[in-house]
Amino acid sequence: MLSPMKILFAHVLVLILGAQSSSAQGLVSGWMQGKGRSAVALTGFTESYNRYYVDKQQTYNPQLGTITTSGISLYLGAGITDWLDIVANIPYVSASSNAGFWETISGMQDLQVGIKILPLSIDIEESHLNVIVAGIFSTPMLNYPNDAPVTIGHQASGIDGRIAAQLMTPAGVFAMAQMGYSARGKVMLDRGFEVDVPDAIDAVGRIGWGSSSWYVDVWLHHVVPQSGTNIGPGVPFPSNAQGLTKVGATLAYRVINELSLIGGTAGMLTGRNVGHSTRFSFGVAYDLPMWNGVSM
Numbered sequence: 001m002l003s004p005m006k007i008l009f010a011h012v013l014v015l016i017l018g019a020q021s022s023s024a025q026g027l028v029s030g031w032m033q034g035k036g037r038s039a040v041a042l043t044g045f046t047e048s049y050n051r052y053y054v055d056k057q058q059t060y061n062p063q064l065g066t067i068t069t070s071g072i073s074l075y076l077g078a079g080i081t082d083w084l085d086i087v088a089n090i091p092y093v094s095a096s097s098n099a100g101f102w103e104t105i106s107g108m109q110d111l112q113v114g115i116k117i118l119p120l121s122i123d124i125e126e127s128h129l130n131v132i133v134a135g136i137f138s139t140p141m142l143n144y145p146n147d148a149p150v151t152i153g154h155q156a157s158g159i160d161g162r163i164a165a166q167l168m169t170p171a172g173v174f175a176m177a178q179m180g181y182s183a184r185g186k187v188m189l190d191r192g193f194e195v196d197v198p199d200a201i202d203a204v205g206r207i208g209w210g211s212s213s214w215y216v217d218v219w220l221h222h223v224v225p226q227s228g229t230n231i232g233p234g235v236p237f238p239s240n241a242q243g244l245t246k247v248g249a250t251l252a253y254r255v256i257n258e259l260s261l262i263g264g265t266a267g268m269l270t271g272r273n274v275g276h277s278t279r280f281s282f283g284v285a286y287d288l289p290m291w292n293g294v295s296m
Contacts, residue, residue, distance in 0.1 A: 027087050028134045030166025030176040030206075032118050033079030035293035043262065043283030046070040049275035052149075055230040056272050064149055065099025067275060071109070071152075080294050085116040090141075093152040102150040108141040109152050114160075127169045136160040146238050147189045154238040156197040158184040164204075172211055178204040187238050195239040198228035208250070215252040220245070231273050243272035248279070258287040 033039070048068040051058050071093035078086050094106035114136035121130050139157040146155040162180035184197035201224050208217025221244070228241025248266030255261055262283040268276045 027089060027112060027114060027136055028116060028132065028162045028164055028178060030130055030132065030164050030174065032082065032116065032130070032132065033077050033085045035079050035082045036291045038076070038078040038288040038291070039285055040288060041075040041283055041285040042072065043075065043281060044070070044072045045279055045281040047277045047279035049277040052275040053271040053273055054232070056270070058276060063100045065097050067095065067097050067150055069093065069095045069152070081296050083118040087116060088113045095150050095152050097150050102148070105144055105151050107144055107152065110138045111141050112136055112138045124167070127167055130166045132164045134162045134164070136162070145190065146187055147191065149237065151237070154184070154187060154197050156184045156187045156238065158182055173209050174207070176206040189238070196227070197238050198241050199226040200224060200242070201226065213254045216250065218247070218249045220247050225272070240273040242274050244274050245269040245271070260285045
């Protein structure tokens, strides 16, 4: 039952390429860790843009120049039972511009912790279907600026609810579809008043192939804000309605039994009140020793 691919990449394919460094969709894959199985992953990324969307229209501002955001994330996933996983992510992010007088912002971004539950796992002829539901809580770890174009996030706590369905074939080919709702709260600006960070609905599609040593996929991520403003004079950035459509690809290779190398890239197709960015990611994942899990 696809055990080589499942054992290899269920542990590492959870954080590789999110649409943003704070995106919860990257924490939810179509696999479960499995009872007593745990993994850690250290991943890094860099992305940059010199054009951005005002509403849905691309523009260039020489006073902003090229904005570059880079970071590293420490991920932990643990299989408590065969149907319950715990996941966590701790990112460090830095953002800078090569024009104007914008200060470089660096620091710990938003802690993410969550659970994944497997309510349905069935065989369909020779293939296998997983249906996974997940809840992710995120909260800022640092009082970073949140109302400037050069920053590392919105500084908003939130809850994400997600559902994913994945079909896996005996040949190692799989297809995954995922949807989620991101609920965000209010944030206090340095200007002395609060604004709402818009909620969003997003969808992810991913197809790929894996063996006992290799993994490759391509994916599409679409985000639709549920409210918010457009970029403009005097409009605080946390209240902007940020939407996007991104496409990307992932490649991973198992170096030894416990250690895997990961790389990927992503690019923007369309956007709304976001930068037209290109992202490159890389990382290493390590399977921790087996433990007994919890009997339920």
